[in-house]
Amino acid sequence: xxxxxxxxxxxxxxxxxxxxxxxxxxxxxxxxxxxxxxxxxxxxxxxxxxxxxxxxxxxxxxxxxxxxxxxxxxxxxxxxxxxxxxxxxxxxxxxxxxxxxxxxxxxxxxxxxxxxxxxxxxxxxxxxxxxxxxxxxxxxxxxxxxxxxxxxxxxxxxxxxxxxxxxxxxxxxxxxxxxxxxxxxxxxxxxxxxxxxxxxxxxxxxxxxxxxxxxxxxxxxxxxxxxxxxxxxxxxxxxxxxxxxxxxxxxxxxxxxxxxxxxxxxxxxxxxxxxxxxxxxxxxxxxxxxxxxxxxxxxxxxxxxxxxxxxxxxxxxxxxxxxxxxxxxxxxxxxxxxxxxxxxxxxxxxxxxxxxxxxxxxxxxxxxxxxxxxxxxxxxxxxxxxxxxxxxxxxxxxxxxxxxxxxxxxxxxxxxxxxxxxxxxxxxxxxxxxxxxxxxxxxxxxxxxxxxxxxxxxxxxxxxxxxxxxxxxxxxxxxxxxxxxxxxxxxxxxxxxxxxxxxxxxxxxxxxxxxxxxxxxxxxxxxxxxxxxxxxxxxxxxxxxxxxxxxxxxxxxxxxxxx
Numbered sequence: 250x251x252x253x254x255x256x257x258x259x260x261x262x263x264x265x266x267x268x269x270x271x272x273x274x275x276x277x278x279x280x281x282x283x284x285x286x287x288x289x290x291x292x293x294x295x296x297x298x299x300x301x302x303x304x305x306x307x308x309x310x311x312x313x314x315x316x317x318x319x320x321x322x323x324x325x326x327x328x329x330x331x332x333x334x335x336x337x338x339x340x341x342x343x344x345x346x347x348x349x350x351x352x353x354x355x356x357x358x359x360x361x362x363x364x365x366x367x368x369x370x371x372x373x374x375x376x377x378x379x380x381x382x383x384x385x386x387x388x389x390x391x392x393x394x395x396x397x398x399x400x401x402x403x404x405x406x407x408x409x410x411x412x413x414x415x416x417x418x419x420x421x422x423x424x425x426x427x428x429x430x431x432x433x434x435x436x437x438x439x440x441x442x443x444x445x446x447x448x449x450x451x452x453x454x455x456x457x458x459x460x461x462x463x464x465x466x467x468x469x470x471x472x473x474x475x476x477x478x479x480x481x482x483x484x485x486x487x488x489x490x491x492x493x494x495x496x497x498x499x500x501x502x503x504x505x506x507x508x509x510x511x512x513x514x515x516x517x518x519x520x521x522x523x524x525x526x527x528x529x530x531x532x533x534x535x536x537x538x539x540x541x542x543x544x545x546x547x548x549x550x551x552x553x554x555x556x557x558x559x560x561x562x563x564x565x566x567x568x569x570x571x572x573x574x575x576x577x578x579x580x581x582x583x584x585x586x587x588x589x590x591x592x593x594x595x596x597x598x599x600x601x602x603x604x605x606x607x608x609x610x611x612x613x614x615x616x617x618x619x620x621x622x623x624x625x626x627x628x629x630x631x632x633x634x635x636x637x638x639x640x641x642x643x644x645x646x647x648x649x650x651x652x653x654x655x656x657x658x659x660x661x662x663x664x665x666x667x668x669x670x671x672x673x674x675x676x677x678x679x680x681x682x683x684x685x686x687x688x689x690x691x692x693x694x695x696x697x698x699x700x701x702x703x704x705x706x707x708x709x710x711x712x713x714x715x716x717x718x719x720x721x722x723x724x725x726x727x728x729x730x731x732x733x734x735x736x737x738x739x740x741x742x743x744x745x746x747x748x749x750x751x752x753x754x755x756x757x758x759x760x761x762x763x764x765x766x767x768x769x770x771x772x773x774x775x776x777x778x779x780x781x782x783x784x785x786x787x788x789x790x791x792x793x794x795x796x797x798x799x800x801x802x803x804x805x806x807x808x809x810x811x812x
Contacts, residue, residue, distance in 0.1 A: 386530050444507075496510045
């Protein structure tokens with residue numbers, strides 16, 4: 250049975266509860282009751298899927314239902330149409346009794362909305378590891394999917410001439426994201442170079458910095474290299490090109506080729522984005538998130554500057570999705586004191602910050618201990634067996650003998666190369682002979698949770714791409730190193746497991762499982778209407794890739810599409 254929503258009275262009624270109860274026929278109560286019924290009638294949505302029960306709740310007590318009843322911003326009930334109507338009738342009876350002492354009053358009929366045939370309803374989808382502003386920046390000059398270097402250069406040239414050229418002024422830095430030389434047709438092999446950028450006259454002399462699809466390599470122009478070199482100690486590049494944690498790629502003459510790897514990318518002095526630019530990037534990211542059914546995103550590296558933008562948008566009520574931010578600063582010194590925890594922050598209560606994002610390094614154990622002592626949740630970037638073992642050992646030492654410690658929910662981000670999406674499988678097969686063990690991981694979890702994330706913009710923002718990869722173990726072309734049967738198919742998740750990983754498990758990982766993650770009575774009314782039943786275990790995997798979002802609802806409000 251759903252908990253009964255208390256009907257809030259106005260300020261004067263709160264100050265004079267006894268008088269308010271006696272004033273059955275007073276104007277204030279009459280107006281208030283009319284508003285309650287009107288709001289309830291508009292928000293009391295029952296969706297009917299017939300006998301096939303196409304509401305997937307991710308609630309183990311009732312995994313499927315015909316209908317979903319929403320009252321304002323909360324789930325009131327799930328079940329058959331008859332049971333939901335009965336729940337609605339009880340609710341109105343209680344209101345009439347509360348305000349009119351049982352006098353006969355007409356009840357408002359339940360508004361029933363039936364989505365188009367074939368639609369299903371699932372809880373609001375969550376991405377447990379992503380980067381919102383980086384996604385927004387990427388979409389300003391998106392190089393993903395380019396099938397040749399000429400296509401990449403065409404996009405950059407078009408961007409420069411269309412969006413950045415200002416008569417009588419010098420053009421500013423050009424940033425782009427998503428190139429992948431392994432997908433270019435007729436490519437000579439290896440990384441591209443500064444000379445490739447210089448082959449287009451419109452790009453010559455411009456500082457350009459283009460991030461590879463995995464964000465582990467930066468392709469820059471000759472002008473960008475000149476600006477970087479001028480800021481280096483002694484005004485020259487390191488002799489070997491290798492620096493700690495990265496490399497400046499060089500040609501046979503010892504000159505930088507225009508590609509820098511990992512930590513070496515930081516040598517390129519790309520100006521930081523302004524507050525206006527970051528705001529624009531975040532606005533684009535949350536808008537696109539809603540369009541693909543994401544109602545929650547865990548942002549896995551939020552700087553102080555980013556957080557200021559998040560907070561401002563939250564204060565203004567312009568944050569349509571829920572953001573679970575992980576604080577991060579690029580500093581070798583302890584920086585936990587620079588951030589304040591946030592819980593349900595903002596006008597709509599959609600911004601939270603209670604954990605930090607760390608990277609494995611030599612001094613990690615002491616760093617983790619300090620953040621742990623100060624009450625932060627600790628989430629650590631881990632790729633590779635050695636890094637994972639080191640972090641698991643640290644977590645084990647912190648958890649042993651501490652009964653309350655598991656409530657801190659320490660997290661490993663990435664877990665080797667086991668990202669949800671299968672774009673890594675070709676690399677893993679050829680270089681590491683390793684498998685992504687998705688199905689095995691929940692068995693090792695005391696709470697049997699496996700939060701799933703895409704790491705967008707490294708991967709696509711659409712969570713159904715990840716759902717498809719998890720249940721099929723195939724890439725979007727229907728291929729894998731092991732053929733069309735899937736890459737290590739024993740590690741497939743069921744569709745129910747994948748949906749849980751993108752809803753309840755992600756909510757658990759962000760301390761929000763009491764309020765989010767399933768269509769259960771009393772929880773927030775976050776849900777998505779899809780035009781295809783992706784939960785049909787007998788359905789074709791390819792159907793998942795063509796599924797579309799009909800509507801995305803947050804707090805009972807349709808923020809994308811329509812029903």
